[in-house]
Amino acid sequence: MTATLELQGVSMSFGGLKAVDNLSFAVNENEIVSIIGPNGSGKTTTFNVISGLYEPDSGEILLKGESVAGLRPDQVHDKGISRTFQSLRLFSNMSVLENVLVGMHAVTDAGVLSSMLRLPSVRREEKAMREKAQEILGMFPGRFSGPRQQQPAYSLSYANRRRLEIARALASDPTLLMLDEPVAGMNPMESREVMEQIKVLRDRGHTILMIEHDMHVVEGVSDRVIAMDHGVKIAEGSYHDVANDPQVVEAYLGKRAAEATA
Amino acid sequence: MSLDHIVTVTVGGLTVGMIYALIALGYTMVYGVLKFINFAHGEVFTIGGYTAAFTLLALGVNDAMSPIVMAGCILLALLAAVIAPMTVGFLIERIAYRPLRGRSRIIPLLSAIGVSIVMQQLIILVFGPTPVSMPALALGSASFSLGGIRIRVLAVVIIVVSALLMIGLTYLVRSTRIGKAMRATSQDMEAAEMMGIDTNKTIAFTFIVGSALAGIGGLLVVMYYGSLKYDAGFLYGLKAFTSAVLGGIGNIPGAVVGALVLGMTETYGVSLDLGFLAWFVLAGLVLGLYIQMVRVPGRRLQHIAEDRRTPEYEKSVKNVYRLAPYFAVKTLLAERTDALLSVSAEHAVRLMCGNAFLAASAAAMFVFGDVRIDTRWQPVIAFVVLMVILMFRPSGILGEAITEKV
Ligand SMILES: Nc1ncnc2c1ncn2[C@@H]1O[C@H](COP(=O)(O)OP(=O)(O)O)[C@@H](O)[C@H]1O
Ligand SMILES: [Mg+2]
Numbered sequence: 001m002t003a004t005l006e007l008q009g010v011s012m013s014f015g016g017l018k019a020v021d022n023l024s025f026a027v028n029e030n031e032i033v034s035i036i037g038p039n040g041s042g043k044t045t046t047f048n049v050i051s052g053l054y055e056p057d058s059g060e061i062l063l064k065g066e067s068v069a070g071l072r073p074d075q076v077h078d079k080g081i082s083r084t085f086q087s088l089r090l091f092s093n094m095s096v097l098e099n100v101l102v103g104m105h106a107v108t109d110a111g112v113l114s115s116m117l118r119l120p121s122v123r124r125e126e127k128a129m130r131e132k133a134q135e136i137l138g139m140f141p142g143r144f145s146g147p148r149q150q151q152p153a154y155s156l157s158y159a160n161r162r163r164l165e166i167a168r169a170l171a172s173d174p175t176l177l178m179l180d181e182p183v184a185g186m187n188p189m190e191s192r193e194v195m196e197q198i199k200v201l202r203d204r205g206h207t208i209l210m211i212e213h214d215m216h217v218v219e220g221v222s223d224r225v226i227a228m229d230h231g232v233k234i235a236e237g238s239y240h241d242v243a244n245d246p247q248v249v250e251a252y253l254g255k256r257a258a259e260a261t262a
Numbered sequence: 263m264s265l266d267h268i269v270t271v272t273v274g275g276l277t278v279g280m281i282y283a284l285i286a287l288g289y290t291m292v293y294g295v296l297k298f299i300n301f302a303h304g305e306v307f308t309i310g311g312y313t314a315a316f317t318l319l320a321l322g323v324n325d326a327m328s329p330i331v332m333a334g335c336i337l338l339a340l341l342a343a344v345i346a347p348m349t350v351g352f353l354i355e356r357i358a359y360r361p362l363r364g365r366s367r368i369i370p371l372l373s374a375i376g377v378s379i380v381m382q383q384l385i386i387l388v389f390g391p392t393p394v395s396m397p398a399l400a401l402g403s404a405s406f407s408l409g410g411i412r413i414r415v416l417a418v419v420i421i422v423v424s425a426l427l428m429i430g431l432t433y434l435v436r437s438t439r440i441g442k443a444m445r446a447t448s449q450d451m452e453a454a455e456m457m458g459i460d461t462n463k464t465i466a467f468t469f470i471v472g473s474a475l476a477g478i479g480g481l482l483v484v485m486y487y488g489s490l491k492y493d494a495g496f497l498y499g500l501k502a503f504t505s506a507v508l509g510g511i512g513n514i515p516g517a518v519v520g521a522l523v524l525g526m527t528e529t530y531g532v533s534l535d536l537g538f539l540a541w542f543v544l545a546g547l548v549l550g551l552y553i554q555m556v557r558v559p560g561r562r563l564q565h566i567a568e569d570r571r572t573p574e575y576e577k578s579v580k581n582v583y584r585l586a587p588y589f590a591v592k593t594l595l596a597e598r599t600d601a602l603l604s605v606s607a608e609h610a611v612r613l614m615c616g617n618a619f620l621a622a623s624a625a626a627m628f629v630f631g632d633v634r635i636d637t638r639w640q641p642v643i644a645f646v647v648l649m650v651i652l653m654f655r656p657s658g659i660l661g662e663a664i665t666e667k668v
Binding site: 051052053072073074076077078082083085089090091092093094098101102103105106107108110112115116168169172 | 430433434437438439440442443445446449450452453454455456457458459460461467
């Protein structure tokens with residue numbers, strides 16, 4: 001079986017800095033894989049390369065066996081990779097509902113003229129989109145109910161903005177969902193809630209690649225964990241194997257501390 | 263000065279304002295997505311006017327034609343005045359702007375000025391250096407009478423057509439799929455791309471729509487005034503750009519409001535006696551004083567941090583605005599003041615200068631009550647209005663469409 005996502009020797013540097021260095025890993029269908037690693041270890045850059053924001057210097061990125069390296073971000077999205085952002089990037093002047101609808105842009109095709117004339121086909125599509133958006137927003141019970149959906153995204157609380165990013169990314173029914181630190185800045189109760197929602201997503205058949213610092217969440221949802229440091233993959237395996245890997249401990253705590261705990 | 267005259271002038275002002283609005287929308291939409299001013303947009307307007315006039319000339323339109331044939335000819339001219347500018351606008355973006363996207367801001371700006379110069383020469387090359395003239399049609403000078411006041415049919419056509427186009431544009435941007443893509447692109451281009459929006463297509467579409475509106479503006483102008491010069495786009499473009507800034511650059515309803523304000527002041531300014539206009543300035547002064555004395559200080563007070571809020575402190579903030587000459591200057595000259603007070607003082611001085619200017623203008627205008635300003639001064643009036651309004655509202659009447667940063 002081909003993996004949903006496979007990276008083969010992907011490298012990406014900025015000037016002299018190798019942000020991602022010869023990185024290879026795979027994510028299988030209906031699996032949740034977490035990437036951990038200290039700040040600046042190249043996790044977000046890995047996402048950006050997969051999303052098509054940067055073209056990798058070398059290496060291959062395969063989605064279900066098909067290369068997506070070098071495609072434009074919107075083309076990568078069309079192929080089935082959707083994501084959220086570490087630093088929230090909602091369309092903050094647009095309403096909650098509109099944000100989700102923008103996420104569906106690629107899977108709809110109302111043309112300009114038919115939209116302006118409000119042809120029946122367009123109305124049908126709009127209705128279907130709205131219903132689907134409602135359904136996705138409904139995955140976060142009580143968070144985006146009724147009038148909230150018409151509010152601009154900037155008026156939402158921080159945690160709700162994070163939730164809305166996930167909803168927007170889900171709108172296109174992606175083959176692979178990438179979450180960049182989905183619980184960053186949330187309190188423990190909110191993190192737990194998001195963790196449960198990620199589990200629900202797996203039960204619904206989604207395949208997820210996630211960057212996360214919160215070890216409870218990583219432990220709670222991951223089928224597999226990948227640890228990075230200085231752009232290099234330093235460990236891969238089950239949560240417990242990776243968390244106890246001496247190289248990982250060293251990356252997080254520094255060499256001396258790692259020796260002291262050993 | 264009769265009521266008839268005032269109504270006639272008002273219709274004239276609205277007509278000019280609507281034309282400015284049609285062009286201003288292109289400036290403001292492009293600014294919305296790319297954060298840069300497409301200086302070649304004025305020439306796109308000229309091309310619309312030229313192709314319309316040349317189409318009508320080529321078709322040999324004349325009053326002997328049956329109304330249906332004539333309507334068909336005008337429709338063809340309209341089509342030409344939409345397609346040619348659309349194509350030009352699309353090509354300009356593709357050739358002169360897209361390759362430079364992502365460079366420092368000054369570079370696309372220079373390119374835009376260059377394109378504007380090149381376009382003017384191309385217009386001369388293609389259409390010749392003499393102004394193009396419309397075939398003389400009865401429609402051009404037709405008018406009807408409303409309660410004894412004569413109103414040109416074309417003025418009404420311009421106002422109605424422009425208003426319909428603006429309603430259509432609003433619907434396009436608010437409710438359609440491509441409109442959502444435009445708004446998403448203007449707020450965060452990279453995020454929009456990663457959400458599956460082809461931003462290149464969206465930007466090209468923005469240019470096409472803006473150019474079509476400017477082209478229709480060109481058609482309406484050449485029909486209304488009967489002729490158009492190859493460099494007409496410069497002044498119209500400048501006025502439209504001013505309108506866009508006046509209303510808040512990047513803000514679509516703002517462009518329309520700014521254009522109407524500009525069109526009205528310009529037309530009123532050179533058509534009515536100063537003594538009459540002085541009342542408007544006086545009304546502006548009342549509004550300006552309200553802003554300085556009530557509105558702005560009220561808002562400032564909300565910015566005071568809870569732990570510093572004392573009645574004395576609130577009073578000193580209010581005083582800076584209300585007794586501006588004394589307290590504001592005193593605050594500015596003082597060795598050490600806190601940030602809120604000194605920012606407020608600078609702001610207050612700016613507002614006060616604006617109000618003083620309005621008061622002085624009103625007084626002077628009452629003194630020279632029966633004078634009328636020469637038409638040549640129209641651009642000066644536009645400039646003065648822009649400066650005064652921006653003094654009170656630096657981000658334009660309706661505010662810039664800046665993304666709320668949170
Ligand atoms: N666009 C960029 N230009 C230059 N350097 C970058 C850019 N993006 C990331 N980097 C650098 O690449 C390294 C990895 O960053 P990042 O992938 O954001 O780390 P992480 O997400 O693991 O915290 C950092 O040193 C960062 O400064
Ligand atoms: Mg990161």
